[in-house]
Amino acid sequence: MEFIEVREGLAKILVPKAERIYDAPVFYNPVMALNRDISVLAVEVLKPRTVLDALSATGIRGIRYALETPAKEVWLNDISKEAFNLILKNVRLNLGVEGEGISEKRIAFRGEKEVVANLDDANRLMAEKFRYFDFLDLDPFGSPVEFLDTALRSIRRRGVLAVTATDTGVLCGAYLHACRRKYLAEPIRGELCHEAGLRILIGTVVRYAAKYDLGVDVLLAYYRDHYFRAFLRLKSGARKADESLSNLGYLWQEPNGRFEYTKAFLPEKLPSYGPLWLGPLKTQKFVDEMLSLAGTHSLAHKKTLSFIKTLLEELDVPFHYDTHALARKNNLQVGKLADIIEALREGGYHATRTHFSPVALKTDAPFEEVLGVLKSL
Numbered sequence: 001m002e003f004i005e006v007r008e009g010l011a012k013i014l015v016p017k018a019e020r021i022y023d024a025p026v027f028y029n030p031v032m033a034l035n036r037d038i039s040v041l042a043v044e045v046l047k048p049r050t051v052l053d054a055l056s057a058t059g060i061r062g063i064r065y066a067l068e069t070p071a072k073e074v075w076l077n078d079i080s081k082e083a084f085n086l087i088l089k090n091v092r093l094n095l096g097v098e099g100e101g102i103s104e105k106r107i108a109f110r111g112e113k114e115v116v117a118n119l120d121d122a123n124r125l126m127a128e129k130f131r132y133f134d135f136l137d138l139d140p141f142g143s144p145v146e147f148l149d150t151a152l153r154s155i156r157r158r159g160v161l162a163v164t165a166t167d168t169g170v171l172c173g174a175y176l177h178a179c180r181r182k183y184l185a186e187p188i189r190g191e192l193c194h195e196a197g198l199r200i201l202i203g204t205v206v207r208y209a210a211k212y213d214l215g216v217d218v219l220l221a222y223y224r225d226h227y228f229r230a231f232l233r234l235k236s237g238a239r240k241a242d243e244s245l246s247n248l249g250y251l252w253q254e255p256n257g258r259f260e261y262t263k264a265f266l267p268e269k270l271p272s273y274g275p276l277w278l279g280p281l282k283t284q285k286f287v288d289e290m291l292s293l294a295g296t297h298s299l300a301h302k303k304t305l306s307f308i309k310t311l312l313e314e315l316d317v318p319f320h321y322d323t324h325a326l327a328r329k330n331n332l333q334v335g336k337l338a339d340i341i342e343a344l345r346e347g348g349y350h351a352t353r354t355h356f357s358p359v360a361l362k363t364d365a366p367f368e369e370v371l372g373v374l375k376s377l
């Protein structure tokens with residue numbers, strides 16, 4: 001394997017030389033630097049002691065956690081022997097200490113921090129380390145569902161699960177049957193598909209967690225660059241699980257773009273989309289703290305800071321209006337988004353841009369008001 005050295009955050013990483021990222025024997029995607037930047041900031045805010053990067057590939061994510069956050073013990077795991085060997089190289093390169101072999105498949109590096117490189121199926125490692133990790137990161141190819149159960153048992157009962165899903169085609173309804181199989185949910189097509197997909201993902205974690213009497217608080221969840229990401233704080237107790245389940249519900253949409261949603265265990269009318277999470281997509285204080293840290297941190301992606309600002313400012317209500325879709329469905333001209341938002345605010349409503357789409361807005365105004373503003377501009 002030929003390598004090139006790249007720098008990301010405070011880490012320097014050897015990555016395989018390859019024409020296209022999916023041809024490389026070990027996976028590294030520079031676009032995901034934004035995902036890793038945000039994750040590093042999240043770990044900095046949360047200050048977990050033990051962290052698992054369960055699907056580590058080159059080790060970049062776990063190494064950044066070790067170098068850039070106060071975490072004391074960071075585990076980097078991958079099922080691939082090539083990835084494991086590269087993780088070992090990269091940990092040595094960044095920590096400058098030699099490892100101690102715990103077994104053929106587990107090497108511990110003890111410097112200022114403890115970093116453990118592990119070669120195994122993530123489910124097996126997570127089953128072994130029961131209620132051990134304060135922060136557990138699942139960053140798979142595609143769907144994380146095959147890792148959810150063991151992850152929820154491997155995290156401490158008040159720990160945090162960070163989860164990525166790149167199977168946006170499934171969660172956004174391009175593959176209906178795959179969404180039913182993997183998430184036991186009905187996805188929606190069209191302009192609400194990304195927000196609904198993110199809410200299906202969170203709703204799935206809530207349902208998996210409930211059986212362990214665990215509730216879920218959303219610290220931050222977003223959609224970007226064809227993936228979903230959520231930071232979810234577990235809460236211990238049957239009542240907490242019940243509270244989280246009560247935030248699940250269903251979405252309906254009419255041909256003119258009007259939508260409705262209801263929190264309920266079963267849908268009240270059909271056809272409906274869900275079940276999906278209808279609670280908040282962020283904890284304002286958490287995102288605020290991330291933004292404060294972002295200003296002084298060596299971020300790897302030039303868009304990280306502005307993206308966190310957008311997330312912080314976004315009105316946190318379920319679903320949004322895509323002005324282009326709304327105009328098309330109602331035979332209207334599209335006005336400028338800034339003017340539409342301004343007009344809604346002048347009407348006494350809250351309205352903001354949303355990270356889900358550059359042409360969409362979130363508002364607490366009723367559909368008829370939004371349509372009225374579109375008609376008036």
Ligand code: SAM
Nearest residue numbers: 027055056057061078079080121122139140141
């Ligand atoms: N987290 C990495 C990053 O930020 O660059 C990228 C991880 S990559 C998308 C997914 C990795 O999961 C691959 O390296 C693959 O070998 C590994 N993998 C797939 N199935 C696994 C399993 N069952 N257990 C452990 N690792 C697995």
